[in-house]
Amino acid sequence: MGEPKPSDFRLxxxxxxxxxxxxxxxxTKFLSLDPYMRGRMSDAPSYAKPVGIDxxxxxxxxxEVVASNNDKFAxxxxxxxxxxxxxxxxSKGGGLRKxxxxxxxxxxxxxxxxxxxxxxYTGLLEIGQPKEGETVVVSAASGAVGSVVGQIARIKGxxxxxxxxxxxxxxYVKDELGFDACVDHRASDFADQLKATCPKGADxxxxxxxxxVFDAVLPLFNTFARIPxxxxxxxxxxxxxxxxxxxxxxxxxxxxxxxxxxRGFIVYDFAARHGDFLRDxxxxxxxxxxxxxxxxxxxxERACDLHGPAQGQEFRKTTxxxxxxxx
Amino acid sequence: MGEPKPSDFRLxxxxxxxxxxxxxxxxTKFLSLDPYMRGRMSDAPSYAKPVGIDxxxxxxxxxEVVASNNDKFAxxxxxxxxxxxxxxxxSKGGGLRKxxxxxxxxxxxxxxxxxxxxxxYTGLLEIGQPKEGETVVVSAASGAVGSVVGQIARIKGxxxxxxxxxxxxxxYVKDELGFDACVDHRASDFADQLKATCPKGADxxxxxxxxxVFDAVLPLFNTFARIPxxxxxxxxxxxxxxxxxxxxxxxxxxxxxxxxxxRGFIVYDFAARHGDFLRDxxxxxxxxxxxxxxxxxxxxERACDLHGPAQGQEFRKTTxxxxxxxx
Numbered sequence: 089m090g091e092p093k094p095s096d097f098r099l100x101x102x103x104x105x106x107x108x109x110x111x112x113x114x115x116t117k118f119l120s121l122d123p124y125m126r127g128r129m130s131d132a133p134s135y136a137k138p139v140g141i142d143x144x145x146x147x148x149x150x151x152e153v154v155a156s157n158n159d160k161f162a163x164x165x166x167x168x169x170x171x172x173x174x175x176x177x178x179s180k181g182g183g184l185r186k187x188x189x190x191x192x193x194x195x196x197x198x199x200x201x202x203x204x205x206x207x208x209y210t211g212l213l214e215i216g217q218p219k220e221g222e223t224v225v226v227s228a229a230s231g232a233v234g235s236v237v238g239q240i241a242r243i244k245g246x247x248x249x250x251x252x253x254x255x256x257x258x259x260y261v262k263d264e265l266g267f268d269a270c271v272d273h274r275a276s277d278f279a280d281q282l283k284a285t286c287p288k289g290a291d292x293x294x295x296x297x298x299x300x301v302f303d304a305v306l307p308l309f310n311t312f313a314r315i316p317x318x319x320x321x322x323x324x325x326x327x328x329x330x331x332x333x334x335x336x337x338x339x340x341x342x343x344x345x346x347x348x349x350x351r352g353f354i355v356y357d358f359a360a361r362h363g364d365f366l367r368d369x370x371x372x373x374x375x376x377x378x379x380x381x382x383x384x385x386x387x388x389e390r391a392c393d394l395h396g397p398a399q400g401q402e403f404r405k406t407t408x409x410x411x412x413x414x415x
Numbered sequence: 416m417g418e419p420k421p422s423d424f425r426l427x428x429x430x431x432x433x434x435x436x437x438x439x440x441x442x443t444k445f446l447s448l449d450p451y452m453r454g455r456m457s458d459a460p461s462y463a464k465p466v467g468i469d470x471x472x473x474x475x476x477x478x479e480v481v482a483s484n485n486d487k488f489a490x491x492x493x494x495x496x497x498x499x500x501x502x503x504x505x506s507k508g509g510g511l512r513k514x515x516x517x518x519x520x521x522x523x524x525x526x527x528x529x530x531x532x533x534x535x536y537t538g539l540l541e542i543g544q545p546k547e548g549e550t551v552v553v554s555a556a557s558g559a560v561g562s563v564v565g566q567i568a569r570i571k572g573x574x575x576x577x578x579x580x581x582x583x584x585x586x587y588v589k590d591e592l593g594f595d596a597c598v599d600h601r602a603s604d605f606a607d608q609l610k611a612t613c614p615k616g617a618d619x620x621x622x623x624x625x626x627x628v629f630d631a632v633l634p635l636f637n638t639f640a641r642i643p644x645x646x647x648x649x650x651x652x653x654x655x656x657x658x659x660x661x662x663x664x665x666x667x668x669x670x671x672x673x674x675x676x677x678r679g680f681i682v683y684d685f686a687a688r689h690g691d692f693l694r695d696x697x698x699x700x701x702x703x704x705x706x707x708x709x710x711x712x713x714x715x716e717r718a719c720d721l722h723g724p725a726q727g728q729e730f731r732k733t734t735x736x737x738x739x740x741x742x
Contacts, residue, residue: 111464126702194519295667298664298667298668299663299664299667300663302663302667317667317670317671318671319671320664320667320668320671332660332661333659334626334628334659334660334661334662334663334664335661335662335663336629336661336663336666337625337626337647339663339666340622340625340626340629340647341647342643343644343646343677343678343679344646344647344679345679345681346679347678347680347681347684348677348678348679349676349677349678349679350675350676350677350678351670351674351676351677351678352669352672352673352674352675352676353674353677354670354674357674394558
């Protein structure tokens with residue numbers, strides 16, 4: 089799994105097209121850059137097709153309608169779509185959803201009110217089921233998902249303890265996202281710090297990273313603790329970890345004696361909860377609970393402003409020119 | 416954890432007592448010998464008090480009322496109680512439950528209609544949730560719990576694959592309990608046999624034993640498989656297993672990519688389901704689904720007949736004379 093390089097992509101400038109019958113011309117305002125995109129750059133079998141060579145890289149977007157030949161959309165409408173890494177796009181309207189800028193900042197449709205927010209909402213509430221007074225531990229707490237998990241945990245009356253890499257991220261998690269505490273997993277005494285930060289143990293652990301952070305959380309689990317497994321960013325280190333003594337029997341003994349629930353999920357498993365999610369999180373934002381942020385590099389917000397040139401000028405399109413980075 | 420020896424116990428013969436006011440005299444018909452008893456012989460901290468030195472060893476029993484000074488019980492009534500390892504006992508009636516011999520053989524109150532049956536029923540239905548056409552794999556399939564798990568799985572329309580130690584047990588599981596298949600975990604090609612026996616993978620794995628059987632089941636899990644963790648008999652081998660490479664990251668990757676649910680439980684967690692359990696399992700026995708058995712050494716039935724001497728004669732009482740077997 090190599091890292092993508094600039095030479096794997098090509099930036100093209102082409103004339104802005106005019107919308108045909110039934111079409112709208114969209115100008116991208118926000119693009120969500122998400123971990124799943126790395127998978128789309130690989131031919132390895134997965135739950136979705138890869139992006140083809142010379143195709144525009146895909147991605148969720150918030151766009152403004154700048155010209156419309158479609159009765160359902162008017163010039164000035166703001167829409168959620170999936171138009172990819174480009175400043176402008178044509179659409180017949182399929183898959184577009186109109187956004188209400190008065191309900192919430194439109195960029196949130198890619199963050200707290202979008203796929204990352206729904207991942208946090210469903211994983212925490214369907215599997216984690218935090219109760220008042222419980223302790224919810226979240227790894228990758230400054231990330232798009234983790235940041236929302238901790239905030240919803242607090243809304244539900246639980247204590248939110250974040251885990252993040254570095255003091256800057258931890259400060260952000262605690263001071264700006266409002267977690268009760270955050271522990272830096274890079275600290276040499278990380279496990280001791282985490283234990284001291286969870287004097288009543290852990291009732292929920294929202295797993296985003298995997299080994300070795302999990303090792304520090306395992307001894308803290310209370311009876312009936314729930315562990316939604318959302319991601320395992322760190323399992324790229326799997327081979328190194330595998331050289332250690334086997335901890336599977338230790339885990340299973342904890343599962344039995346503490347009656348733990350460990351459950352993996354992806355957001356699409358809970359598609360039926362989308363309406364509940366939009367209703368609840370929009371209400372929480374209105375009440376001032378949520379902290380939707382932009383442009384916080386390395387600190388949870390992936391929406392980036394893509395103000396393109398004015399209509400009629402040249403515009404830029406990023407295509408995936410070489411998908412072979414890990415073939 | 417040493418094994419109990421005959422010299423840890425003392426067999427006493429005393430005169431059969433006469434019931435006082437409000438008391439009944441019980442004659443033990445069946446005694447359930449259960450794994451938990453080993454814990455009661457140890458002073459180690461646990462969820463229940465140990466049996467004291469010189470006290471009668473405890474145990475669930477089915478008894479006949481042979482004399483009664485209690486309005487609630489008549490001579491000839493059959494009752495479920497917890498009178499321990501003795502042929503006769505006095506009781507004021509507290510904790511006794513009258514059994515209906517027409518509803519099911521009374522020994523089943525200690526087996527399929529008792530604690531082992533309830534463990535199987537709740538673990539399988541609350542956590543395993545088998546659906547029609549799915550494959551349910553059960554370890555310790557000839558045991559008091561496993562034998563019921565497989566039979567309920569079949570009642571729910573699933574395919575029941577047992578795992579047991581030795582060809583005799585496997586024959587019993589398949590031919591007498593009616594499982595679709597049974598694989599001997601002592602076979603050198605056990606993992607290959609299990610895979611061949613589960614051509615559509617495993618949707619539920621009822622875990623009674625732990626490593627190393629779990630290793631053979633892990634690769635077979637289908638997406639959304641459920642793993643109720645009921646027991647880990649084999650984790651006595653934990654130290655040996657721990658010397659192997661770490662498989663915790665492998666497990667967690669499977670949890671995420673296959674969206675597995677792993678959940679530990681003990682029967683008391685589902686106490687609220689006791690009424691449902693009695694109703695359903697009694698109905699299944701009436702319909703001829705269940706195979707309540709007695710006296711099948713090493714093959715699932717723990718009730719043993721304790722026909723004592725006639726009333727008025729001497730009777731035998733087993734006391735725990737030395738609890739120091741693992742102190």
